[in-house]
Amino acid sequence: MKRTIIATGLALLVNAFTYAQESDSLAMAGDYQGMTADADTVQVKKERKKIDGVAAVVGDFVILESDIEKQYIDMELQGVDVNSISRCEVLGNQMENKLYTHQAIQDSVVVEDGEVYSYVDNQMSQLTGQLGSMEKVLKFYNKDSEKDLRDELFEIIKNAQLSMRMQGKVVEEVEITPEEVREWYDALPEDDRPYFGDEVEIAQIVKQPEPSEAEVQKVIDRLKNIKRDVEENGSSFAIKQTLYSEDPGKVQNGGVYSIKKSSPFVQEFKDVAFSLKPGQISKPFKTQFGYHIIYLEKVRGQERDVRHILLIPEVSDEDLREAREELEKIREKIIQGEFTFEQAAQNFSDQKETKFDGGVLRNPQDMSTRFELTKMDPVLYSQVSPLEGNTISMPILGETETGGSYYKIIKVNQRFKAHQADYIQDYVKIKELALKEKQLNQIKEWMDEKIKDTYISISPSYQGCNFSNNWLKK
Template sequence: MRFINNRFMLFLAIAVLGMNMAVAQEIIPDTPKDTVKPQPKTGRSKVDGVVAVVGDFVVLDSDIDLMYRELQAQNVPVKDIPRCELLGKLMEDKLYAHHAIQDSIIVSDAEVNETMNKQIDYFVEHLGDEQKMVAYFKKKNIETFRTELFEMIKNQKLTEQMQKKIIDEVTITPEEVRQFYSSFKKEDLPMFGAEMEIAQIVIKPEISQEEKQKVIDRLKQIKKDIQEGASFYSKAVLYSEDRASGQSGGFLKMNRKTAFVKEFKEAAFSLQEGEISDPVETEFGYHLIYIEKVRGQELEVRHILMSPKVTPEALKKAKEKAEAIRNKIMSGEISFADAARSESDEKETKNSGGLLLNPRTLESRFELTKLSPDIYNDVSDLKDKEVSQPILTQGDRGEKSYKLMQIVSRYDAHQADYAQDYTKIKELALKEKQMKAISKWSKAKIKDTYIKVNGEYRKCQFANDWLKNK
């Protein structure tokens, strides 16, 4: 996965490394003073090493040890980070997950499986193979690993959905933005780092009709095999090039509003339950689509994706085309923006003259300190308005193309200016208001949730009132 939240990865690794979380276990309390207690459960015994319980979730002492270990693995100095602080963070996440369940927030198994398969692909890519991955995370076998990873990801998604529910209702007015900005003394105004605007032109190799026909024929043979009794699930695992769904047998859920490409949606909704499509062409390649279940306006489908291969000759022609476009730009025959509009094969950027959109801010400016390494390496040596040589790139599915890069504008680091930086100031003001909403929610939920902190950890000075002033 190219966009993985750092905090998510931190807790992912913690959980996988050994967070054998028990759900709704009976906890033997130190004292009978808690105002809200869970209903008695039978057949349960005290769990050794439990340092805290939040609703239906527990935190083990070993969880904190593993959190330290993961921080050290990421070269984060841990000498001055107290155990109490890490325990508080773990309890905070359990509070969100617990109330997500209470509020009937649903995270589907398909959604969890999709994320889990991406994570396993990531681990395998970096550790070598599944056996090395299992050994690294000290698990008995791949089944145990997948089970624990599944539960951890599900709880993380519950936490994210609960947080999203809290802040989705938070809005901010222009007057509130003005008041936020006015609350700073001039010398205390936020500093915004150096930024740049970047544009690119993408040239994709042309796929020959011969290569397309090879894929179509292969998918037709797979369809025939399935109709004669073969498993669609097994075929998807073996042959689908969609890594996100392939390991779960190509499974997807969709409705008419799902953000799938038009051709895929039209083909899926033209089929009856139990039917398999002929090969369907989209920008990603060719698909076989199988309708497993129709549930009202929602479809449960499986698909197999295969993409035609690019020949060396086609790749060479794409590079030559990119070089010719660069020569025209450098000679002044055409501007970079006009060349992007007329020649680029990337539909997301060609209409804006090739300008890249920052996925974090949805603006065209990129802060240098937060620029992705891939983009930074491509433009770091470019002067203003200079056009890079053709750069060979490879997408998530292995597709190759050439791109030309240009730095359109640079912006020096500066103190926040209300007119120039209104969008950024609004973002900061909204985040502050969201944090206040989350704090208010947490205080209220802590009061009416069963929470117990055991042993020496009761002496901690937590940011939240986990001890309820006891």
């Protein structure tokens, strides 16, 4: 799999944004696993040869034989056994995506060009970093110019975003009641009920030392000096950003962020960005990530193109040592019975997201308190696996997303053996499964309705396919 990181075609350039829906691109294996199955009723050959011609038309979108072939190549590069996937399945998947995109345009679903350009910039930066130079990137993708590659990427990402948003729109109002969950569960034959692997509930207490006032002032003064140098001496903010910013995202999008008031940036950042005029640099300000200055590069309607420099005050080794020693004392008092782990988390933990729940972690997949061991983050798994019974770990050094350091102690509150689904014990997971099925039924109804009202033409070569959707309008 590692060898395919960059060698999987243009569609994989947008993998980080889950743009696999766009069938002009080369589909990804992960998306293929979620595809509705179309079984062949005729033998459709899958020769590995250069072919072209129209396989199908959906609305205003044409699907070429070469699009299908590209998808096969893409899957092969990822190690997928394509012998078990028919051309009918590939075409069915691509027609679904084209129908979503076609209907998104009909329904005036909006995808801002600025947002797409940002993603294109991000992909170009990643490719250049992986392959070494733009010249090598163009050669790899057989493009004459950077503009040609950017234009193709733009169309891939734009259409895929339209498809994704249309899918979201179809199911956005689908909800499920407890009664429906119960009915769904009761209707499952006992042998067909899902099976869940070994799970654990984990709690932690975190001590994250704050930087000293002197260190904070040092960072603020440094940002002021950078601002002054740009304003008074004409220095390049972009170069300063490249040299000094501690934001990991500075290598993406050429260091430019395109933001709207609805963008998922912290509120303090957006407030400052929208208070500036083009060419203006903010005063240093604080967010949960550190201290920033923002340069407003351009205003485009409701969007702002900004650069920023992030500096993170350092925490001294002495402060970290004190945090570790404090956790050691807390751990010892829990073991001696002076208070429970839950009480200690509520009173002493610095992690506000977990402290009021007694330090209990939430699984980001379903927001439950359970983590299936086989699906757990490898780092967390390595920390949890040695713990037996009510054992509390020794202080563990960790690092925040922004590079800050902290110590934590962890404990396994409960262990759940691998088991067949139980309605009470596994309600959250069962509810998710029932909701997904209800959403799939909604999508099926939507597909049936839109197929009737949309121009669709399918090549005679695929007329014998047994599609899961009524593409042939029989």
